[in-house]
Each structure stands twice: as C-alpha cells, then as structure tokens.
Amino acid sequence: MPPESDVLMPITAVTPTAAQADLPLVLAGPLLRRMESQRLVLWLVGSRSLALTLQLSHGDASAPQRLSLTGDSCQVIQIGEQAFIHLIDLQLATPLPCDVQIDYDLLIEQSGQAAQGIADWAPHLLYNGGTQVNFVLRAQLDHILHGSCRKPHHPAADGLLCADHLLAEAHPPEQRPALLLMSGDQVYADDVSGPMLRAIHQVIERLGLFGEQLEGAVVDDSEALYRHPASYYQRAQLLPELKSNETLRERFFGGVEKPIFTTSSADNHLVTCAEVLAMYLLVWSPVPWTLLDSEMPPLTSDEVSRYQAEREHIEAFRGGLGQVARALAHMPTLMIFDDHDITDDWNLSAQWEETAYGHPFSKRIIGNALIAYLLCQGWGNNPDVFAEPLQAIQVMSAGRNARNQLGCAAQDDLIDQLLSFRQWQFTLPTSPTLVVLDTRTRRWRSERSLKRPSGLLDWEALCELQQALLDQSSAIIVSAAPMFGVKLIEAVQKIFSWAGHPLMVDAENWMAHRGAARVMMNIFRHSRTPGNYVILSGDVHYSFVYEVLIRQRKRGPQLWQITSSGLKNEFPPRLLDWFDRLNRWLYAPWSPLNWLTKRRRMQVTPRIPSRSKAGERLWNGAGLGQVFFNKQGQPSAIYQLNADGSPAVAFVDDRDKAPATAGEPSAVPATAKGDV
Template sequence: MDDNQTLPLILAGPILRRVTADSVTVWLATSQRRDFTLRIYDTADEQVGSSVMQDSVSQQRDTWAGSLQSHASLGINLHVTLIEARPDRVGDPFQQDTLLRYNLFDDQDNPLPEIADVCLDGEPLPGFYIPQHLQMFAYGSCRKPHGPSFDDQEKTQHHDSLALLADHLSDNVQYLANRPSHLFLVGDQIYADEVPETVMDSLKKIAVTLVGNDIALPCGATLSTMDSAQRTALKAACGLTSDSPDMHLMSFGEFAAMYLLVMGNRIGFSIPEKTAPSPAMDSLRDFLASQAQVRKTLANIPTYMMFDDHDVTDDWNINRSWYNQVHSSVSGSRIVSNALAAFWAFQSWGNEPAQCNQEFIDTLQNHLIVPSNSEYAKHYDFTLRKFHQWSFVLPTTPPIFVLDCRTQRDFGSFNSPPKLLDRYALDSLHQAWFKLSPEQKQDTVAPIFITGTPVFGFSVIEGLQQSAYRLGFLLGMAKGILAPSRLDVESWIANRQGFSMFLNAIMYRMGYKKATFIAGDVHYSFANHATYTSQLAPGNVQTLECLQLTSSALRNTPEAGRALETFLANDITKVRRGHSKPETLAWWYRVFFWRFLRKDVWKIKVVGIPGKSTQARPDPQFQKWWEPWVAKTLQKLWQWLEKKDGQSRTDPHTYWITCRPNVGLVYLEQGNVVKQVLLSGDDRQAHLTYNVPQH
C-alpha cells in the first residue's frame, strides 16, 4: 500500500473456515464495519442455506444460538467478521460428498465484487464439499514470505506452495476423490521475529492506519518511530531470544498488517523500487506475485490454523527460564499478548467460534480502541496469557484433534525440556474425546492428531540436540551457543515422561489402538511408522501403532538444503526405551529393587517410510577432498542395507527425507492413511509420494 493509497473495503478474505454438515463459516477482514449475508447453493444453483433466518421457520430453530454474524472491531479501520450459514430446512443438514458453492452479499443485497477474485478457474462461485468419511486433506507449515525456496536439485520454486494448492483445486473441482476437503496450517504462518527492514517500514505505516492509534508499549516505546537498532535493543530488553538480524513485530497493528500481507495481500503491499536486490527480496517478489492464487486457495477449502513459535516469537515458551524472563518484562508480556490477539483475530476465531465468548472479544476491543485505559490493558494481558482454549476437535470420521503444544506446557526445572502438554491439557483432550460419537471412539478408528512438531522425529537430530544441551548445561553455557533456545530443545522425546504421558492418554484413557500424527516445524518432510509399547502395571501391556507424517516448509528451505537428506535419512530401524520415575510406578515396584534399578515401562520402534519422487537425486558435486570418500562410504552402507531389508536406497528416485518446499496431501481409505503426496515445483512436477504400508 502506497502512502497515498486508501484501504480497500475487503482487507482479507473471504476465507472459508469451520464447515460441518450443520454449519458453514466464512471469515472476512474489512476496513469498515459492514453486515453481510452468506448464502449456500447446490450444483443446480438452488439455495440450500443462509445466514439470514427465514421468518417461516423462526420458531423451529431450537439449535439457533445467538447471532449468525459476529464482529470484532479491533481498530478504526480494522473489523473482523465471522458469518455463519445454516441449512434452510430445519433438521435437514447440508448434503455431503457433493459440491456446494457460496456467495456473499452486502447490506443492500448486492453480491460482493471481490467474490469473482476468488473463484477457481471456470467456476462461477467459490466452492467446497463436506465428506461423510474423511478421504483427503491438505496441510503445511512454515511460510516465510522472503524465505529461500528451492528443491532438492537446488532449483528455485517461485510460486508460494499455497498457490500450488489452488492449481490442484482447479484441476479437481468436480473430482472430489482427488480434491482435499480440509486444509490445516499447523504453525509459523508468519515469521514475527524475522521481518526485513524494507517490509517493516511499510508495515509500521499500515499498522497505524489500521488501528488508528500509535499504541506505545508499557515502557513508553513508540514503535512507529523506532529504527532498526532501537528495536533490536528493545527486543533484548524485553527478554526475547530471537537472534535473527531482521526486525521483530511488536504492536498489535504490526502483527495485523503482516497477516493482511500473507493472507492474499489485498492491501497492495509492494517492494519499494529503490530496494537493493537480494535473494530475500527476489523471493518476496515471487511470494507477492502468488497471492492472487493464495486468495483462491483459502476461499475454496475449509481452512484451520494453529500457531507455533514464530507466529509469536522464536523460542516462545521453550522452557521456564524463557517464560519467566519475558513475562517479568511488562513490555515483553505485552508483545506476546499482541501476537496472541492477532492470532485469535486472523487464525483462531474461525477454528471453533464457540470457544470465545463476547466477554473475550470485548476484552480485546476495549484495550485496542481505548489503549490509554490501564485497567483495560491489564485485563488484556492477563486474559491472553491465561487463555488455554486454543486446541479444538473436528468431528470428522476419523476425528481430528488439533493441539496447542505451546501454552499448555509443564516446564519442570528452569532450563530443562518441557512436557509439551501438561496434565490439564491431557484432561481437556480426554474431555473432547467424550463428546465424540460412538463410531468415532471405537478402538479400531485411527484418530488424527495435529501437533506443531513431530511426535516421532529423527533420533539422529534429536539425539544431537539433547547431547549438545547436556554439554552446554555441564559447561555452564546456558546463555551461550549451546543454550536451549539456540538448540531448539523442545522435541516430544526430549521430555520422555511427557512423551509417554501423551501416548498413554491416547491408548489407555481414550482406548485407541492406532493413531496418525501430522506435524510441520522442522523444515524437512518425511513419513515414519512407529510402534509404541507401554506397561502401566504388571500384565497391562498395550501397543499403539502410529504413523507420523510431516510436511515442512511451505516456503522456507533450510540453508543446509540437500545435505539434510543424506545426513538425516531415516533408513535404519530405531528402538528407544523409556524409564519411569519411581513415584509413577505401582507401590510394589517402589518398595523393591526396581526403586534403584528402575524399570523400562515403555519403548518405541521407529521405521522410516521411503518416498518415490518424480525427480531423481542429482549427482553429487564434490568441492572438498574428503567428500568423495564420504559419498562412497554412504553408497556402500545403502547397498548393505538394501541386501538386509530389501528396501531401495540406491535408487536415485527414492527419498527418505526432503527439504523441497511443499504442501502435503494425505489420502485415506476406510479411515486409514494410505498415501502422502507432497506437491512441489512451479508446475507441480516435483511430486514426492509416500505409500504407507498397512499393518
């Protein structure tokens, strides 16, 4: 947006959010508060649902709960609206497994012209479908606008991966068997702590325009006038540990402006002409050029979103020491509150709208509209810091549990790796399970759990992280290069008790015998099969068959690139065992010699699943004298492993892990995942397919 350019009415959206057989929700961000009407149509163009209740059935709507249109006024020029449509015929839900379309109308009953902008190729309106049984969904994470984006052959992917999904949806408008019914964005939808100065200069201006106030932090810092050096100093003073040389979002308006940029860029942000060329700016230009397609993606598939650390700040809640350090600073705490308020408005609200009541919305509105009121500010900070209802469940078949693994941690000691879900979070998970239908709770069902970081990752990298952490602890380098925040020591297995508590809750409390885990975060993609065996008491041994799928990143290829595929290839079976602390064992274990020897009460066996790529691995380019020797040694190792278990490792089209930017497509048959396909490449030519063995 140029300095003299006015804001458009539609700042972002429409984005299709929570959809069930009884309800369809659409999200919009606007520069003026407006009322809209949402109407749902079948393929014969007959209206089958609306957000406006017909007078003739007004007395029959026993399930009607409050208004079907909710507003949150978060700035003078920023209004977020959720519009819900219900079926026209009471007791007759929306038809499943068939294409439905929708349209939006203003208060004069005129169709919104912006709808034409989000229609798939050849379609008159945006559309979606509601599956009776889950057949296919899409997911991804880690979408950095200026991040590097190249495939395993180090060829640049110009298109945003979410734009690739729009092309896939267009190709499969009517072919629902190959059209994903849901999209899950599982973390790092923005990089709040890595904003180039060129981008930040524009975001600061947009932020003030949106909110209408240049809201200072409690320390008195006026963010719109601070330069890069001042903001870096303020970041350190607030206890934030991100070591990125780029700038950090801090005000609510800045977070909001960034969301508007990445959610389709209707505000018209562009890179200033005098900006010096660089790989980051080239990548950003490609990203911006893809946003018209991204708008189509988000309008044509029900989209659900969960945060990870970069949506707030790097290392967010990594351990107790970090939490205490940041929240001991009033300004540090306010930055986290601003990030969470923006996350709620732009990501969370549409996941499960009923989780946030009007009191919650009023708390945010009061502070942002009247920032000078200190009581409003205190209530804002407290409410957001203590809000723990970000997780949600979709009652699909199989059910999908989307988990907040950031705000419900059990930290333990100051710098030790935390349990990613504390006992209260596990109780909430169990409570959500109770609300499912009997069909969804059967032990033969394989529920899907969406977590920020993989539950079953690679023992190589996780082991190195933990070893480095222990070394740093022994050397007293808690604030140095081996600090937990530098090493990202927050994998599930880093706290073995928390790891086993989570899996035991699924197996013993919820009664499932198999489960699928979906994750992102790590900037490489893979598939693992795991067997988890646990013994809570003598004779009570149970096994959970697990599948781990990971798609990352949508747009942020790690600098190591292809080297990760060789170094981390999960081509050898891993077995891990876990000890339980004496107080968690039955009394007869505690009083006998197990108290001193400790007993293995669980173990896991993890086996990688190979993927077949449409692109062959490139021939290695040796630059150092020792690289040919390493390559030859690995080749002999792979040949030996092929003879041992028969799985192909020397085939140049076989990948165990990939760093190519992608969006993941997951296929199911009869409730079980059978395949993962990673869409990649500007022409979607770089597919990588993981066929999942059925156990």
C-alpha cells in the same frame, strides 16, 4: 471515547466516510474456516462494517437460499479507523448436503446501490471464469492437505499455491480435499524482512490501525516506534540499557544463534498489535498490497543492500497471493499456532518464560501476537470458546484515547487473560476424530532445572487428550512438533539441553521431557484409545513419514507420523543430508543405540520418498502435504506436493510399489527397514 458498538456491532448499511470510499470494500477474505453441515464459519476483513447476505445454492436446491447475516451470525471487531474483522458464524436449521458442490456468494448491501457479490469485489477468487466461489462439505476426512512454516521472504516458492493448483483441476466433489490443516508458523512475527515491515507500516497508516502505549521501551508509544531510527533492522536497541535486560536482549530481541540448525533473526521483530494484524492482511490477501507505494524507509548503506535483496523474494511472494486467497475461499481451513506465530522458542523452558514475561515490553510483544492470533486464526477454529476474550477486546478498544491508542491497562489485562487461556486446542466430531493440540501454552515445566526444555503438554492437557480419544476407532492428531522425530537430531538436542543451552537447537520434541513422553506412550497403550492414529506435524522444515507399532499392546495400535514442513521454508540442504545419512548409520535396526532411546518398545519403520536417490528418509523442499485415508482411518497414500512444480513425492513402504500419481512413475527404493 469511542462507543462500545464500534467493536462488536450490529450489521446495518452505513454511509462510508470519505477515507473509506477510497478503499476496497473487502481487504482480505473470505476464508472458509470451520465448516459443518449445520454450521458455516467464514472470516473476512472489510474497510468498513459491512451489511452482508450469504447466498447458497447446490444442485438439489430449486432456488438459491439467501441468509441475512445479522446479530450473532456476523460479529464485527474494529481494529482500525478503516479496518473491521468480520466473523460469520451461521447456524443452519436444515443441514447442507455432503459431497456435493455448494456455490456461495457474499452480497454487500450499500445505501442507494445494488448489492455487490464476490465477482464484483474480488474477481481474483473465481476459478476458470466462474461467477461464484464454492465449497464441498465432506462426509468423511478421507483426503486432507496439511503444512506449516510459511515465511514470506524465504527464497522457496509458496506451498499454498499447490492447493490452488489442485483445486483448479476438474475433480468430482467427492474427490475434493476435506480440509486444509495449517499446523503452525502461519506468520513469522519474529523474522520479518525489511520490505514486509515497510508494507506493514504503510498498511497501518492507510487503514488507521489502532496505536498503543508502550512500557519498558525507549519509545513511549507505537507512533514513536514506527519513526525511530532503530525501527528497521535494529529493534534490539529499543530495550533500555540495563544489565537486567541483557538476558532478554539475547534470548528475545537479538535472536538466538543456532549453529546446528539455523540462525534466528529478530532484528525486525513485530512489536505492536497493529503490526501483527497488518502482517495477517498482507500474507493472506493481494488487496492490501494495492494500497502501498515502493518508497524505501531511511536505511544505512548496508541495510539498503539487504532490503533490496529481500524485496525480490517479497515481490515473488506477493505475486502468488491471488491464487492463495482463491484456495482459502474454496476449502475449509483450520489452524493452530507454533512458536513463530508469536516469537521464536516461545515457552521452550521455564527460564525462558521467567525472562520473557518478567519484562513489560517483551510481555506486551508476546501478548500482542496472541491477540492477533485470536482474531485472525483462533476465532475461526472454535468460535464458542472466545466470548470472554472478545469482551475484553471490546473493553480495550472502547477505552481508546484521543490519539486512537488502545487502553493501556485494558490491553495488559487482556494479555494476562490470554496468557492463562486454556482453550486454544479443539476437537472436531469428524470421521476420523480430529484433535488439534496446543503444544505451546500448556507446557509441563521441568522439575529438575528451569533451563531444561518443558514438556509440550502438561499432565492436565494430556488427560484431556486421552478423554478425547476414548472409544474412538481412529483419530487424526495435529501436533505442531512431530511426536516421533529423527533420533539423531533429538540426540543432538538432548546434548545441548544437558549443557544448559536448549535454545541453541530448538530442543522442542516430545521425548525431551521424561514425564510428558511417558504419559503420551501410556495414552497410546490404553485399551480404550484408538487402534489407528495419524499424527500430522510440521515445524522442522523437512518432511518425512514413519509407521509406528507399539509392541506392548495386542493388535496395535498403529501410528503414522506424517510431517510436512515447510510451506515456504526449507532446511539447509547439506546439513540435512548429513543428518539423514548419519541417522541411518547410527540407528540402523541392529544398532545398540536404539536401546538408549525412549522408543525402544516401538517398531518404527520409515516410509521412503519415491524420488529418494540413496535411501534418504527425509525430503527437503517447500510444499504441501497430502494424505488419503481409507474407511478405517488409515493412510492409504501419502504425498508431498512440491512448490517448485516438480512431480509430487510419494512416501512408500519399501516392500510395496509407490502409489500412482499423475505424471509420476512408480518407484520402489530398496532400503532396510527397522527402527529409526
């Protein structure tokens, strides 16, 4: 049995094994995560446990500061024979300065060798021939980038490249973005291309990622899963042939047909914890791709054609990963999950929960994605709250059997713990206050029907939101799904929900649950909650901006719903054009339909995309959102940076001129304002 020190271990210089010696020292990262003047959090994955020293320097410092990362300042979790996640969480006695460039380096100590810095082991992270990477701690959140929905095999370009292009330009430190906020679907565990799944399996084998035993499937363990003929494009067949599993097969593994919006494909759904962990390495770093060959798995003739078509998109995605990794090494990044990080329609209704958690195999699939999310995303958001889950991971890993498979009972116990975990959300004491919501695990289940959509936050979570907002002058709220969406699309979702088919249209909006919608509106009306709210969202695969005024409260509050989606995903263009046009006709300011919505006590004014041709309010195109704030926490300029390289789109009030951007003329679309 492996010792516990294999999992959460002290950092000491070790002699690599023969297998490790053939691997790069660092497989992914560093990613800058939660960064404050007296606290720095960085994430990286090494092929061994690394002895690290952090070097910091800035203009006011007489000499670089070297900090040995030992003990609690660098925790290491082993996820494979040659794979170790490192979370650097460094508390500083002396605050770092704000709004100045701080250069940093991570020096790797090895026995009998000179220390290697980032320029040695990750030169692709350096800009313009520099020798070190850097970051800027902003005193105020006056410039933010945000986005969601990054599907590797989508034909669109990668929106995270926009962040790299922005950072590559010479900007004074005080003009750098304060944060990159990823508001969901950073990975697609439920929609995986054949070439990506093949890469995942090669990474698992090359790094010796830990296996596991499986219950409730036609295979006994992960190794049998990877070898099974149904492992590619046919994973629905991995469920045993039982009548009781038909609902599970339809709703979970087979994907849900969505004729209104999209067709969901789950035939390569990730199953094991190792598969999801390997996916994270492959979407955030170019290094693991260098360990792979181009060999195709055994496939049918039809599958070969699909595989080859998908490979073209995956190769394009892979080609930009060096730039993506460079941006993530230079800018603090915070993240929260949405459904595709785990599985499509995750916790959409009480009936979905009963079906998915009632079977050991689907529960394990969901739990594995949550374990990987904790280690690769959640941990870096708020390290303080994960002591107990990390201890459970230690127990699970220490219980590996002779075949290096995780302890089965301990893995199930960990999953039970994570499914009831209530601290995925987090708040930053910034200016403005930043509140990132968990809209997936704390659902307000419908009391009228198990089939009806659940509210995105339950009563207790909404009360916690109100407490976080009390006596704040302004706030930025990150909600994966828009709080104020497109009325027509919400109406379509409501019709399908009434008919008992909410899964067909992703009926996940804040207004779909009467109780949650009412409490949310009461929070905004509260006299002690902020006067200015900015709500950053993704999820929907198109971008839009609404300015919202609640009529029943004196002097506000003012709300801005700013949605940017997707990073590498788009809505079907013709369908979105029709939704946009019909929404403007049916919900014009004079339309009586406005009085049938839960927003009738609000004035909702759309901002118009500056490149709108006929008054469109929705912008369809992969890219990255960019928001500038004034000192009152109000958005002063809102853009969508386009991944295809076309000029940025400014969202403008039709009474004003569009904010100026480099290379883009002002545009003032003339459209009627009013409720939308």
